[in-house]
Amino acid sequence: MFGINIIGTGSYTPKLTVTNDDMSKIVDTNDEWISTRTGIKLRCLNDGEATWYMGAKAAEKAIAAAGISPEDIGLIIDSTVTGDFYTPSCACVIQDHLGAVNAAAFDINAACSGFVYGLDTAKRFLQTDDGLKYVLVISNEILSRFVDYTDRSTCVLFGDGAGAVVVERSEKLYSSYLFSDGSGAKVLYAKKMFPQHPFRTSDAVDYGEDFTKEDQFLFQDGKEVYKFATKALPTASKAAADKIGLALNDIDWFVPHQANIRIIETAAKNLDIPMSRFIINLDKHGNTSSASMPVAFDEAVSDGRIKKGQKVCFVGFGAGLTMGAVIVEY
Numbered sequence: 001m002f003g004i005n006i007i008g009t010g011s012y013t014p015k016l017t018v019t020n021d022d023m024s025k026i027v028d029t030n031d032e033w034i035s036t037r038t039g040i041k042l043r044c045l046n047d048g049e050a051t052w053y054m055g056a057k058a059a060e061k062a063i064a065a066a067g068i069s070p071e072d073i074g075l076i077i078d079s080t081v082t083g084d085f086y087t088p089s090c091a092c093v094i095q096d097h098l099g100a101v102n103a104a105a106f107d108i109n110a111a112c113s114g115f116v117y118g119l120d121t122a123k124r125f126l127q128t129d130d131g132l133k134y135v136l137v138i139s140n141e142i143l144s145r146f147v148d149y150t151d152r153s154t155c156v157l158f159g160d161g162a163g164a165v166v167v168e169r170s171e172k173l174y175s176s177y178l179f180s181d182g183s184g185a186k187v188l189y190a191k192k193m194f195p196q197h198p199f200r201t202s203d204a205v206d207y208g209e210d211f212t213k214e215d216q217f218l219f220q221d222g223k224e225v226y227k228f229a230t231k232a233l234p235t236a237s238k239a240a241a242d243k244i245g246l247a248l249n250d251i252d253w254f255v256p257h258q259a260n261i262r263i264i265e266t267a268a269k270n271l272d273i274p275m276s277r278f279i280i281n282l283d284k285h286g287n288t289s290s291a292s293m294p295v296a297f298d299e300a301v302s303d304g305r306i307k308k309g310q311k312v313c314f315v316g317f318g319a320g321l322t323m324g325a326v327i328v329e330y
């Protein structure tokens, strides 16, 4: 089987930590509500770092752990919905910072599912390009760029962070499943800047009737996202496992998108997998969008929970709506 070998992991989270009690000083909320509805206790929030900088720090650690030099990397894929620039890509800025002079570099946007989309893209590049040896996959997000800190229903959920892995080709077990449902775009979105050219006759852009929120802050229909998410995690995991005839029970670890503990508990019940096999760090980080899976993975690899040879299922969902799972042997 053509698979990938994850040879290095790294992560970076801002030093500024904000507790639920801190959140209760800026919006009408409390630790009890946030903890019981989401499982989140703490989030790290950006305090001046650029998105690319956080990604570069995570990447430096992943490259060091892989024991390769930046010049060996042939491709950099950066998953972000909160890049610093419309252009260039975060991936190019990070490439320069790392000195990865032999890499092609580009960004992808699959929202919170971005890490699995990035990992699967890396695998497909490795499979079709014999000259490609190492791919660096990064997910870096500053959700606090577009979260409205006067809206208690969203601001308590999100945090900032970055994670990265270096992968190479291997004969190890591999499977993936990616799926998108654009009809759900309207339940989770944040608009970009309006066009400002001097010849315009309109001060607004007609986005269509689905996207009526006027400002550029994140809009979320929490209940619709919740419904999608609780189905997405089991659907994507099962679909990826079924493709290679793997029993879910044979997967050692699930690394899910860290959005909400209740979503993960519902998925675990549906999959009939004990919560002890799910890597959870959302209590300390909140939801860091596409960074959540590689950050959780790096923490679990670093503290020895996830060991070489074990089977790992990364599974996520996000705006788009998107979902996806990648199963690898670590």
Ligand code: ACO
Binding pocket: 028, 029, 030, 033, 034, 037, 038, 111, 112, 152, 153, 154, 156, 188, 220, 222, 223, 225, 226, 229, 259, 260, 263, 287, 289, 317, 318, 319
């Ligand atoms: N503190 C206190 N009360 C609050 C807060 C808060 N932070 N937020 C909302 N409430 C109130 C609401 O106003 C509402 O009050 P009301 O009954 O007087 O109107 C009450 O709590 C219940 O609100 P619900 O929205 O019904 O709460 P629910 O139990 O559905 O939980 C939540 C809300 C946590 C957002 C849930 O819907 C959820 O987790 N959805 C999925 C969110 C998600 O995963 N998003 C990210 C996905 S993709 C990505 O990562 C970008």
